[in-house]
Amino acid sequence: MNHTPLFLTPVFQERIWGGIRLAEQFGYRIPSERTGECWAISAHPNGPTMVKNGPFQGKTLSELWGEHPELFGHFPSDRFPLLTKILDANADLSVQVHPDDNYARTYENGELGKTECWYIIDCKEGAELVYGHQAKTKEELREMMEEGRWSDLLRKVPIRPGDFFYVPSGTVHALCEGTLVLETQQSSDTTYRIYDYDRTDEHGKKRELHLAKALDVITVPHVDVQCERQVTKTDGAEITTFIDNEYFLVQKWDITNEWAVEHTTSFLLASVLAGEGELSTAAETYRLKKGDHFLLPYSFAPFTIKGNLQLIVSAPAWPV
Structure with a gap:
């Protein structure tokens, strides 16, 4: 792990x-x-x-x-x-x-x-x-x-x-x-x-x-692709899924308190767009601030994000 x-x-x-x-x-x-x-x-x-x-x-x-x-x-x-x-x-x-x-x-x-x-x-x-x-x-x-x-x-x-x-x-x-x-x-x-x-x-x-x-x-005629947002609210976070298709999953994580995350995707790409907080595993705590970009490897340990911050998080789609 x-x-x-x-x-x-x-x-x-x-x-x-x-x-x-x-x-x-x-x-x-x-x-x-x-x-x-x-x-x-x-x-x-x-x-x-x-x-x-x-x-x-x-x-x-x-x-x-x-x-x-x-x-x-x-x-x-x-x-x-x-x-x-x-x-x-x-x-x-x-x-x-x-x-x-x-x-x-x-x-x-x-x-x-x-x-x-x-x-x-x-x-x-x-x-x-x-x-x-x-x-x-x-x-x-x-x-x-x-x-x-x-x-x-x-x-x-x-x-x-x-x-x-x-x-x-x-x-x-x-x-x-x-x-x-x-x-x-x-x-x-x-x-x-x-x-x-x-x-x-x-x-x-x-x-x-x-x-x-x-x-x-160029696609002719133009096809206007609409993405239907899916919003999930938990204690301490609101997760908005913008898209989940054959190329990528893209979500917005709005953290308002403390959110325990079970990492289930292959690996995650994350960018902090606003606020500050902490990412903690059983082994270590890492400070997060606006402008940070990080990658969570495959089989990353269960973690908690705490603070008041907004992230855009993505993951690649595994080929079928």
């Missing part, structure tokens, strides 16, 4: 649309005023996070995946399956789409596809995001893209803090200005940009678009 949670050091990614809210909201030391992404729990080669406590201190999550499969219950995959991020959309992100596993495996050197979901941590008054499109056929989609009829094509929806969106591969989407989001996704970094508002970088160069591949993978 494993008794030590693995606390992880985030990796930060600068983006043309990034800002400083990751520092303001979580106290992170960010590399610049254009920091767009906190890769909080990652074994992806473009940003593997490192363990900062216990017997595996200094090891990256990707190293542990290869060297200690017992920590993950010998999960049947050639790579760590999930990636947790926090995104600071200080400006609009490009309108984009992600491929599914089959397409990515064929055209992206064996990469996973990218199905993801968003929990809206915070957003400005009147914020919205791009979710889906209005085209009825592939030909109509192609015409509207080629003619630049973006206001007719793109579907925008209003958002507020606490909203949750499931974004399957093939879904046209974009976060918009003034949004802070926790994203749970497949461990992939493959994105096909459709429209980038004709922006240029510091060298006056526009970012590459990927229209041909995007047309291959």
Whole structure:
């Protein structure tokens, strides 16, 4: 039985649309005023996070995946399956789409596809995001893209803090200005940009678009996937299950006092979004605070969380 949670050091990614809210909201030391992404729990080669406590201190999550499969219950995959991020959309992100596993495996050197979901941590008054499109056929989609009829094509929806969106591969989407989001996704970094508002970088160069591949993978017509929340209340906690499907389980844990947890999933990824408290096993007590990210290994000891805090917790789905 494993008794030590693995606390992880985030990796930060600068983006043309990034800002400083990751520092303001979580106290992170960010590399610049254009920091767009906190890769909080990652074994992806473009940003593997490192363990900062216990017997595996200094090891990256990707190293542990290869060297200690017992920590993950010998999960049947050639790579760590999930990636947790926090995104600071200080400006609009490009309108984009992600491929599914089959397409990515064929055209992206064996990469996973990218199905993801968003929990809206915070957003400005009147914020919205791009979710889906209005085209009825592939030909109509192609015409509207080629003619630049973006206001007719793109579907925008209003958002507020606490909203949750499931974004399957093939879904046209974009976060918009003034949004802070926790994203749970497949461990992939493959994105096909459709429209980038004709922006240029510091060298006056526009970012590459990927229209041909995007047309291959966009779901037409758009399918609006609704997730029905399931809420369970216990003494000391309220557990909201947002989604539980073939990719991941994603929950919000609102801890108000003390909650004894029987760990039953393969392994858990957890991010503290608010408050502070403690995680205790029979052997040790660990302090939890806003901005912490940790992984509970397979067969982790029964534990208790005590305090006043909010976490987003996820687990990968075992292949059938």
